[in-house]
Amino acid sequence: xxxxxxxxxxxxxxxxxKSDLPKVLHQVGGRPMLDWSIALAESVGxxxxxxxxxxxxxxxxxxxxxxxxxxxxxxxDPPMGTGHAVRCAEQALEGFEGHVAVLYGDTPFISQGDLExxxxxxxxxxxxxxxxxxxxxxxxxxxxxxxPEGGLEAIVEARDATAEQIEINLxxxxxxxxxxxxxxxxxxxxxxxxxxxxxYLTDLVEIARTDDxxxxxxxxxxxxxxxxxxxxxxxxxESIFQAxxxxxxxxxxxxxxxxxTVFFSHDTTIEPDVIIExxxxxxxxxxxxxxxxxxxxSHLEGATVASGAVIGPFARLRPGAKIxxxxxxxxxxxxxxxxxxxxxxxxxxxxxxxxxxxxxxNIGAGTIFCNYDGFLKYRTKxxxxxxxxxxxxxxxxxxxxxxxxxxxxSVITKNVEAGALAVARGTLVSKxxxxxxxxxxxxxxxxxxxxx
Ligand code: UD1
Ligand code: CA
Numbered sequence: 001x002x003x004x005x006x007x008x009x010x011x012x013x014x015x016x017x018k019s020d021l022p023k024v025l026h027q028v029g030g031r032p033m034l035d036w037s038i039a040l041a042e043s044v045g046x047x048x049x050x051x052x053x054x055x056x057x058x059x060x061x062x063x064x065x066x067x068x069x070x071x072x073x074x075x076x077d078p079p080m081g082t083g084h085a086v087r088c089a090e091q092a093l094e095g096f097e098g099h100v101a102v103l104y105g106d107t108p109f110i111s112q113g114d115l116e117x118x119x120x121x122x123x124x125x126x127x128x129x130x131x132x133x134x135x136x137x138x139x140x141x142x143x144x145x146x147x148p149e150g151g152l153e154a155i156v157e158a159r160d161a162t163a164e165q166i167e168i169n170l171x172x173x174x175x176x177x178x179x180x181x182x183x184x185x186x187x188x189x190x191x192x193x194x195x196x197x198x199x200y201l202t203d204l205v206e207i208a209r210t211d212d213x214x215x216x217x218x219x220x221x222x223x224x225x226x227x228x229x230x231x232x233x234x235x236x237x238e239s240i241f242q243a244x245x246x247x248x249x250x251x252x253x254x255x256x257x258x259x260x261t262v263f264f265s266h267d268t269t270i271e272p273d274v275i276i277e278x279x280x281x282x283x284x285x286x287x288x289x290x291x292x293x294x295x296x297x298s299h300l301e302g303a304t305v306a307s308g309a310v311i312g313p314f315a316r317l318r319p320g321a322k323i324x325x326x327x328x329x330x331x332x333x334x335x336x337x338x339x340x341x342x343x344x345x346x347x348x349x350x351x352x353x354x355x356x357x358x359x360x361x362n363i364g365a366g367t368i369f370c371n372y373d374g375f376l377k378y379r380t381k382x383x384x385x386x387x388x389x390x391x392x393x394x395x396x397x398x399x400x401x402x403x404x405x406x407x408x409x410s411v412i413t414k415n416v417e418a419g420a421l422a423v424a425r426g427t428l429v430s431k432x433x434x435x436x437x438x439x440x441x442x443x444x445x446x447x448x449x450x451x452x
Pocket of ligand 1: 009010011012013052076079080081082083084085104105106140141142143155157171172173174199200201202227
């Protein structure tokens, strides 16, 4: 296979987002839009990826440097159109001989299959390949002028289109592929558009045709080329992502009883035969194994749930929660950075932070792992089969041995040995008849006062 590279355009200002955060770093499915395009490029085997950034897009520079390395940054200063933007990547791609895909940092849903098909057009001998779509409302999109044979003759920007051309519904997604050397040499021939004072990437088609080369067209669903320019479009993109992910989950064998109320991240992994009840949110980094049940109103992130476990209703799993087979994490229980071994239970109203809970241990209602002293965090370790009575505070660092019991309402500040009972609360005092005598006395005093 010919080597592949991607140039991702991200130099636009994105002013309509009304945000201090650059547009391409706004997230869809918990992942910055730019990273969707990077992932797409990687999925088709691009081993060189260049992101074209504006000079003042420092947050984007930092992000690209962290994910792809500083060599992946090309600066476009000032932005002078899409053709100019791609040219700005030429230096970063120096020495690269293969095929180049031009992608966009604000267009997260182009599919791997469509990009593969487009790149394959180059293998078939076409000079340029363009990803098109049938637009419901063609508006400002560039119009694709197809040849009777199904090839592509030209791309005409809406503002430059004739009355006849403007009626065309087949539009340019902006995604374009070509052979690197050919593409950059054609780009050097693009003239500045008089009307817009911009260098149009789309002019490559006409230049290729002038040279008697052929251009290919591949049409994809309109939904896949959705570009994000405003918060409204961002929310539309998010809901498209969620709808796709829900369908994908259900088709794989996951039960969603009210799919439209369940929210996933791009990396949520759920095995078949998991049941997810209504109103569940999956943040980044969650894996749920077959046979687990995530009950209503639970929030999970950075967590793994093994088979047979039941989470919720109203449970919260935070990063580092590892819930073992057949465990129970019930209502208003928060688990963070804690491993629960097979069959351990915390059914009600607890905070389990920075700990280990042994197999089959039972954590009573209202148990708190006191893991933080305002400065540092400490660990709580509970042995297998241990029983923690309700409303206990376990002050970390602390260990409760295997099979030990902690009396309800205890504040445990020292380790408890295996098999022991630990009780740390005020001693019960019960005074026979005291309440009755007290009531009688007080009633008499009150009656005397009323009379006087
Ligand atoms: C472009 C296409 C148009 C297509 C449309 C799809 C051209 C001339 N026209 O329209 O046919 O239907 O995309 O959305 O290519 N960008 C830069 N530097 C620049 C200009 C743009 O990085 O100098 C980036 C922007 O950040 C944006 C993308 O390129 O993500 C598209 O730019 P935009 O101005 O929205 O596209 P148009 O030129 O209007
Ligand atoms: Ca524009």
